[in-house]
Amino acid sequence: MSISAFIIDPEDEFERSFMLPVATEAFYKMYWEPAAEELGLQWTALFQGGTDVESEDVPSILKEISLLKDWVASKMSGDAQEHMLRRLELLERELPGAFRRGGAVVYIG
Numbered sequence: 001m002s003i004s005a006f007i008i009d010p011e012d013e014f015e016r017s018f019m020l021p022v023a024t025e026a027f028y029k030m031y032w033e034p035a036a037e038e039l040g041l042q043w044t045a046l047f048q049g050g051t052d053v054e055s056e057d058v059p060s061i062l063k064e065i066s067l068l069k070d071w072v073a074s075k076m077s078g079d080a081q082e083h084m085l086r087r088l089e090l091l092e093r094e095l096p097g098a099f100r101r102g103g104a105v106v107y108i109g
Contacts, residue, residue, distance in 0.1 A: 050109020055099040
C-alpha cells in the first residue's frame with residue numbers, strides 16, 4: 001500500500017489526473033511517522049490513516065512540510081533523505097494547485 005494525495009469527486013480532467021505520491025506504508029512508518037512524532041505534527045500524523053484536506057488547511061500543512069524538510073536535512077542521509085525531500089518538495093509545490101475551484105477536497109492517505 002502507499003500514501004498519496006488526490007482530489008475527491010473530481011470535476012474536470014485536471015482534477016481527475018491530480019495525484020501526488022507521498023510514501024509507501026513502509027517508508028512512512030520508518031521515516032515520516034518518527035519525524036511527525038518528534039516534531040509534534042498534527043497533519044502529517046494523519047496521512048497514514050487518511051484525512052481530507054480543504055484549501056484553508058494548506059498553510060498549516062505547508063508549515064509542517066517545512067519543519068519536515070529541516071528534520072530530514074538534519075536526521076537523514078543518502079538515498080532515503082533524497083527520496084523524502086523530493087516527495088516533500090512535490091507536495092509543497094503541487095498541493096496548493098489542487099484547489100483551483102472552491103469546495104475542492106484533497107484526500108491524503
